[in-house]
Amino acid sequence: MRNLFKLKPFITLNMAIVAFMFVLSTAFFPGLLGAAPGKEKMEHPKVTLLDKDGKPVPIIPPGKAKPQAPPSPANVDFDVTCGQCHDTHYIKAHNSHTKPYFNENCTVCHFKEGNATGDPSEVHLQIQMPSNRNCAACHGLVQLCTDPLIIPDDYPRQLYNYLLTQNTGAIYSPQDLSQSALNLKNKEELHFPWDAHAMRQMTCVNCHSAGNDVFFDENNPAALTHLTRDPRKSKSPGEILKRPDHMLKKASCTSCHDPFKVHAFLPYKKRHLDVLSCQSCHVPRLYGPAFQTVDDTVVTVSGNPRVEYRGVDPVTNFETAVSAQYTEGYEPYLLPHRPAPSQNRQQGTGTGTGTGTVTDLGPAAGPVKISPFNLVTHFYWKSKKTEKRVKRDTLLQVYLDNGQYAADILKVFDKNKNKVMDGEELLLDSEEKINAVKSKLQVLGIEEPVIAGTVRPYSANHNVLDTPHMTRGCSPCHGAGSQLGREIVLSRFIPAGIIPELSTNGLVLTGRDIAVDGSGRLVLTKGDSASGRYVFGHSRVRLLDLLGLWIFIVVILGILVHGVLRYVFSLKHPLHKPETEQIYMYGFYERLWHWTMAVAVLILALTGLEIHYTGGFTFFGLSLAVSLHNILAVILVLNAALSLFYHLASGEIRQYFGFNRVFMKEVVLQVYYYLYGIFRGHPHPVEKSVERKLNPLQQLAYIFLLNILMPFQVITGMMIWGAERWEFVSRSLGGLSLIAPIHNFGSWLFLAFVALHIYLTTTGHTVFSSIRAMITGFDEVPRSEALKSHRYMMDMNMIDLVGTIIRKAKEK
């Protein structure tokens, strides 16, 4: 019997029935049926109340009510009463709200707050679809339009009455946060409602509805792919009235919203929607007091556990009303979640997710999606022998004596000897304290009392915010501030040093554990939260990153050293200054495609850098950086294609691929020039002319760049861009996780090339002559005679040539 009354819902039922009987017996006023114009007419026909034997229940007429008479809930049997028209056995068998959490009958959900009117023989019941108030009786805080929102006093204690708010911090209210009576940070600026759907007058049952459509939807679409609905299964309105299904469907955003119609600004729309649940972005912050730690190993003076809320400043005086505690709210944690396989259609999940949503028949296990969660840590005493939790009543007897702390408890807990239990003292952080409580528990009959703990996740699905507050933007996932995989604080304090058990409940937390951090807080350790997906700005292959950066830095250093040396030596050895002539070296188109390529590459590099290091440095913002990157990529490819055509059609391609028979020697000479000759003021070994604009090293470099690196970057880039529409990209080659780091490494090589390229333009006739040539087209080239001295070296064979060089070096 005790078990029955332990559960608050049953007491609520009790109260509902009492209210109902009270109203019946004392209120004899005309019905509210259609009395006020414009108000909703009540539609339910008159009902005779029956007892369990089917006999009409005598109604106590007003005036003869005995206020002292105990309520007798057994009198009216609603299964029989409602069963006059509705098949209550069927309904009970097809109901998501089941034992042991819910042992109610029709009244709790379907009565308008126990209101009833009528004459003694028949009763007009204000029966309706469940309103928000009906759901709120158990599920939590619900608020109407005008009265300033307040958190009830029994909030910390009643673990079954405010599930929605306690577990996630969500409050289903249409009111603006600024109009509530809570102590919110910057409250006067919070001009938006707690929940956008509540604001727009959606009721709980609008989303959490049962499948009573006249047209029956196939609820296992995978089984019969050729059908979405089977009209043979449709019920007539009469059949639905008689046997209404009460299995609440899983609330789904897409039953009303089509995300592909909006989100125009979002690149990779399908990928985002595949990976993220709607709530990840649309429930950015929860402002209600969500449980963070519930310490049921101790008891406050008013009989509550010691509770700390997320986003709420912890208090030292535990009698402070929750509404008065300074609240900033918190951002729920983005964690990967695989929804559990649905249970038998007869039962709800009863998994204690606390939000009351229930899956109906669905696929065995859904795909992993990132969703926002709160994690609640719960410490409690239990008997090691019987595995049963110690009840709060027992604990009250241990700690309290006549509304005050028991003297022996206070003696042990009161560390600073001020005869009062201060905030931080109410914690089992010493052997002495633990033993004191333990012994008292044992006296009360608990065998082998131990402290245990659990950490449970609760998904945040309510408090969807309205435009323009609704989303979290890109930064929670992309970039330096990425939340994915970050360490999460579970509890500020840990009684008895107990590490609680993690009840994952579908969360995919591979590689993550509960641990204690440096400052003694309980945390969920870091890990990969992106479930294997590549997240731009957040994911990276450190090795390739470092290698690329290292290559780039080496090149820069080399440039610096080379340049400084050139300068130093130019003071000692004046530059070789042959006679020069101005030649029209570079045609108009040649210069155009070169600079188009240059600008495109620079912008691509800059935006690519920003995408890779989102948040680390911000130039355009991720969204604009991606758009710019895509557009410039197309410009680059078109430019490259046109220029290839030009080179082929005009024959200029031979500049790159023209290898004369002394090519390798020229390479050697060129290397010798750059490493030695340039400092000595030697002339260029290979003369530049309109027929031969590229020195041999240039030829090699550009062949590599334009035919290997560039196509490589373009192809990997295209694959990244097309990862959304071309499935094979994600599936093959390791998907983005491989392609993106390679693309990144290629870009480091490109950057290194650009640095080197720009530097080498200074090795022309004068420091700026080459770059000026590429702008104006006119270059200064030495007259051919000056290079005669080198001609004879070209006629040597390789071995002699090398020998000559070495000899000459030794001479100098």
Added chain:
Amino acid sequence: MGKHKYRWVLGFVLLAVLIGVPLALFLPGPLVKAMKDPWASAAKNRTHLDHSAYFTKPFKTPGDVTSACLECHPNAAKDVMKTAHWNWEGDAVKVPGHAVPVKIGKKNLVNNYCIGIRGNWSECTACHIGYGWGDADFDFLKEENVDCLVCHDWTGTYAKGEKGLPKKEVDLKHVAQKVGYPRRDNCGTCHNSGGGGLAVKHGDLDHTLVNPTSYIDVHMGKFKFLCIDCHKTKNHNIKGKAYSVSVNHENGIDCTDCHDASPHIDQRINAHLDSVACQTCHIPTYAKKAPTKIFWDWSKAGDPDRKEDVFTYQKNRGEFIYQQDVIPEYTWFNLNAHRYLLGDKIDPEQVSFINKPMGDITDNSAKIWPFKIHRSKQPYDAINLYLLQPVTSGEGGYWSTFDWDASLRLGSEVTGIPFSGQYDFALTYMYWPLSHMVSPKSEALKCCHCHGENSRMDWQTLGYEGDPKKTGSRFQNGLNRN
């Protein structure tokens, strides 16, 4: 060589085009569409000329001041004389239910406050922008009769008394030296005291608007608007129509004069704009700070033993009810109204409407508007069955004699409406559409105020089957035929 040398400049331009054009074409545009900027129509600056040097000698009569003004502003008086502020009546209009167009205005209409001015000119014309309108023979064409100072005074010392003449204490020269564009106290000196007291009449227009907080009126409180910023004036033609004395919206003001027609980001709210006026959501209450009169029972007047109190009972006026922070009443309105004219028959058993708004749910041009409805019991002729206009403040009127019979007779003589000798009191309603006291947008009505449990809207009376959130809009239900 010469020509080719600067070809690179062309190349540079071409490069910019090659990069810039694709960017311009393909970069995603702004997420929210560009809207009309309300500040584009707002007054940028106001000119003020210090008139101190122009008036050095004291003025003998107020008319002399006007003549002095006209020396530099020769057309001002003529312009003023074209307006309703001067004539206290408008151009001839077709009043619904009356065959012949008539010129109506404060000059010849009755309301359900102090009822009518005829016979009471001396006191009532304290709020006329002229000097000396004490009887029916006022010369409306004499330019010196125009009172420039009441609207243009910046000293705050200018006050008018009987017949619109300035009070003895006023230093006309000092006032004339300090004239400027009309500010809030200029308009407010008359409009805030309509009905013979503070905040009596309009509900949304009272003395708290002289220096309001943002909460009372966001345009005037937060953005420091003056009356003339919305009531734009050119050549003394002041925009704006009051439905106490007008039946249409010619030369009227709309919110869309400055604001975009679909200014909300939320599409759902914009979907309301076909049927709901801006004011309905943006003026959630009126008489926010000072209580306004909502009921006036003339029949209780004349009791010498009752204790007098400005908010509950006055011997010469009767019994009243005042209310503050009032929730408006809502009805369809297409910016045209009926008007009760003296002589129109009434049914004393029913409510009589002084100015019933026109429009209903089937009228496409009608929207749901917020109103102050002033209810009153005022005298009517029990035999002839029409409303009567008593002489109240005028000589021999009710406020001196407390004799209804006598004052109604006097009123009958001056208005030309026959009085049978038998009178009683009938219930009348007067509708005041609200446009002032616009709240900040954070205070605007939310969905729950109209579509929730304690709805402000009486759906059945408005013509809906039920709450349109459930039953659909009037367009969905085919209720609009025209």
